[in-house]
Amino acid sequence: MEIIQQEFGRIGEQTVTSFTLKNENGVVVTAINYGCIITKILVPDTNGNYENIVIGHDSLEDYMEDPVFLGAVVGRVAGRIRGGAFEMDGKAYTLPQNNGPNHLHGGLQGFNKVVWQADVLEDGVRFTYLSKDGEEGYPGNLHAAVTYTLDDHNQLKIRYEAQTDKKTVVTLTNHSYFNLSGSLKRDVLHHTLTLKSNEYLELDEEFIPTGRLLNVDHTPFDLRDGASIEIGANSSHPQTILAGRGYDHPFVLNTNQDREIRLEDPESGRVLTVETDEPAVVVYSGNSLDGAGPFRGTPGAKHLGICLETQGFPDAVHQPGFPSIVLKPNEKYTSATTYTFGIQ
Template structure:
């Protein structure tokens, strides 16, 4: 059966605007996306016995996504991650942004792209969402037009294609901020998940969670995840946040295999391919004040994120991958999350 997309009303924003849910059906995996924040709201994946579970954290109503301090499921930007001190200098001019995470700016500001209503269009078996961010929004220069295309194969590969253009030079670094638990969104830990990330180096952070600028080799450290590691076997490091870093996974522009997260008891796994140079692996250490689907209180270390992106605070580090988009050029990113079941 070919993939089809079903549109249904999800609710209204506090300003009375309609929010719709778009569900990809017809394959082994079922995925739902909202036009509010481009949020991936549901991912139903079978285990090795064929039992479906919703492995994606989310909310039952629009109000949850309007609040959504953990950024559950949404697209984040204009710049994903932290910008040190909420400021940067571009072409000789300093720009000051909202401070919304300690002393820093995070994920594009107080509203960013994640709390906006996007224009949605079904194009056959694909869903295109578009948002035009006006010049000066959240303190960023330029009118930036962002389009995100979602598609799903019958075998369970969810592709997210991003493009953006601008009228003035501006940093752009987009990602999706879905939280996963392969046992189901309502489970309380991920320590029995197995992680493998193909990265020889990583991006360490200072006490304010800003990159130090170094890109050290992971060999001999808890951040060496090149061979499969059960999170529970490094639980103390996970709980300290020492594994929650951006990993350097290869050159920008090349679609490459960068990680597998699996749950041996159920057999479910997520493979990640991306054109981005960085993969932020986050085990929800700072999850707080989030009551999700079915009234479930989401807890720290009960989920994980796979944020494909350029490195955090790249705009302030000349040795990091470029995040400056200029007029006449197009920002492009492709990430593919493949949901499957382990053999055996």
């Protein structure tokens, strides 16, 4: 495994470093210690052409101003929290309202907007960060760690860990926007997505789960046998229209660590398989990317990329029926997701 370190930029006295991992097959993953952002993933198509399959920028300044969480680890809590507030053990906690009246992806200064400590491993890099008690309104000093490793089976593995000294809430994910066409040549509408999922979470008008789990049968949310993203984008289903013509929904996973998520681009032949131990994946089909960008010279465009956010259920703090995201002292939060890159 070849690992190259380079200065990516500076924030005051802090140096932001890029870490490029390259395996024996020529697959490359580059990440920076600002937000644990994955800036590039280079993989081959069926003709052996290596191209970047994630949306990103070339400068730190662009990432610092980025409004769409490109490639970053988001937390302490991924997804939305209704009203920017929650109660735990009878105590109220107030969080920044950075998405209308709601809290999104950790707040104004979430994990995506801080510099992490980085340590190089034999096969990757481990990022660590201390989120202090009260940061963005969350209780407890949270010691978080995110490890990226790449192997010669073309597998990128992300492992998340956290411990706290006070009862708190946490669920982390990576917010990379994938586009398997390579170098953003096309949007993702003709990508095929296959999910082992029988149910998805219904959203209200503010994109907060209502608490209802809906069956995917006979809807554009039935991706069990694979379907193009275009089907959701062109659907007249009220939930896809609500999301901005596409998906922005948590899907409940039927299985874990069993090839439960598969994204394919028929034209390039690239395939991405995602396996996780999380209960859900939030599929976001880039419905608002026309308001962002440019990305390395490519203008922002609707459906330019797709996020596959493996995580706990959004707004679980207000839904007793959802899997808990509470972390107690003397417990350890762990989560693992593997991305396998291949061709058809």
